[in-house]
Amino acid sequence: MQCCDNAGGRVELTIDGQRYRPRASITIRPTSFEREAEANADGTIFVTTKPMPAEAEFTLSDQCGLTLETLVNACHIDATITLVDMANRTYLFSQASVVGRPELDTESGEISGLKIVSQLARQLT
Secondary structure, three states: OOOOOOOOOOEEEEEOOEEEOEOOOOEEEOOOEEEEEEEOOOOOEEEEEEEOOEEEEEEEEOOOOOOHHHHHHOEEEEEEEEEOOOOOEEEEEEEEEEEEEEEEEOOOOEEEEEEEEEOEEEEEO
């Protein structure tokens, strides 16, 4: 599949071999560090780097058989996020955890408040 001039589009989420239904876009922060710039008193800059977990923030659509406690309590999961319309660009989060406090909107079936975090994330193209 060609990438053309796509930006965004369909997304697939798999956690430990089970497919989930993302309700909205997934926000991916694929690096395991954060760089910040500050200024010295003379106006020159310096840059610091601090370690951060790679993360993916997502919302799900409620579905039969979904147990949020099991999803959040699982440790060392493997998660795959595929951007279908971006020539199947894939992000792998290995030995990851799902963190956060899930919120279920009973009117719309949307589950929010979840993130996948990992120190081992990589992008496949």
